[in-house]
Amino acid sequence: MKPMGPIPPEFAGQRGALMIGERTAQDWVAEAGSPCFVYDPAIVAARVARFRAALPGIDLHYAMKANPHPTLLAAIAPLVDGIDVASAGELAIARAEMPAARISFAGPGKRDAELQAAIAAGATLNAESTGEVRRALAIGERLGRQPRLAVRVNPDLELKGSGMKMGGRPSPFGIDAERAADAVRLIRDGAADWRGFHIFAGSQALDPQAIIETQTATVALAARLAEEAGAPPPLVNLGGGFGVPYFSGDVAVDVERIGAALAETLAARPAILAGAGFAIELGRWLVAEAGVYLTRVVDRKESRGETFLVVDGGLHHQLAASGNFGTVVRRNYPVAVAHRMGEEAGLEEVSVVGCLCTPLDRLADRVALPRAEPGDVIAIFLAGAYGLTASPTAFLGHPAPVECVAGLS
Ligand SMILES: *Cc1c(COP(=O)(O)O)cnc(C)c1O
16 A cells, blocks of 8 residues: 545545535536546635735746646636746737736747747746847847846755755756846846846745745845846746645645745845845646546456556646656555545555556556446546646547636635
């Protein structure tokens, strides 16, 4: 028997039929077919409310690559102060929901057409290199538009304990801290609108102490770079990277503690940052727990003492649950038999495997679940972030799953 991660709080206390946004999982599957994703914006709204209470005065941006579903995005946009996009495609979707002045565009390898789309719209470009700054300035000149440019900094610090480290080493992301002041001068001399700094040190961080230390160091770094550049930044984007508990032993981020520490840091900030606004951009923390992947059992088989529930979904829709997206060791996401929530008696050890012809397609490995038969629905939680759009949907040519967004009640 292997442990699984904790079921998110909104679902953990449920008994009997799993309810997602006031409908049962069975109803969702009856309507949308199996497999399907269901997203509940009420859960995102609860996370936003918690952030607002814990970090008053800090702008909250949504990093939409975590889940770009247009209906979900339309529900999130009015709740946040900005949207961070990572491609011209995302920019086009975001523009339907948010004034361009509150959209920022980060990511390496922005093509000229993408820079042009952002500059023409008036979105902020988080520059990933000096070469990108130069290209943006030239495009702005050609268009007769003043580009809005922030300097994304490759910090000389890293977010300890985060799943994906982004700083403190050579990186395709951001301009090395040692060169950031030069980039600011280049932007200002080029008569662009300098929007400040963007400093993103890592993703999927759970340890509040590590996040606090990173934020403190980030504020100090922004001040140092501003002094070097001789210009106060209008905005300091502190990045994000708040994680969610996917696995056994993971503990949810203590955002209240982070908020209290950040308030202290900002109260004592250097004078050059006195007029700066501060933003945190979050993807995963806002949406991961709001999504559930539902997939029906097609076959139940025994093989040499192990019971397999073979489902009609798999890693082509929800790669992360198979342990093949951003994790080194495969561990179990929280899963449940959707009509038997909370059952504790008569559990059996089973592996939930997808329908792809690869041993990688294992959605739960030797977990304890109530008995499930063909036709029953398995719920895989934490499917709201880096789910469908981060999965190899074309692999094996199965049809795409429907994505449903529950009504906001
Ligand atoms: C992906 C990304 C984020 C969001 O990261 P999460 O871990 O999902 O919060 C934030 N900022 C930038 C620049 C990103 O690329």
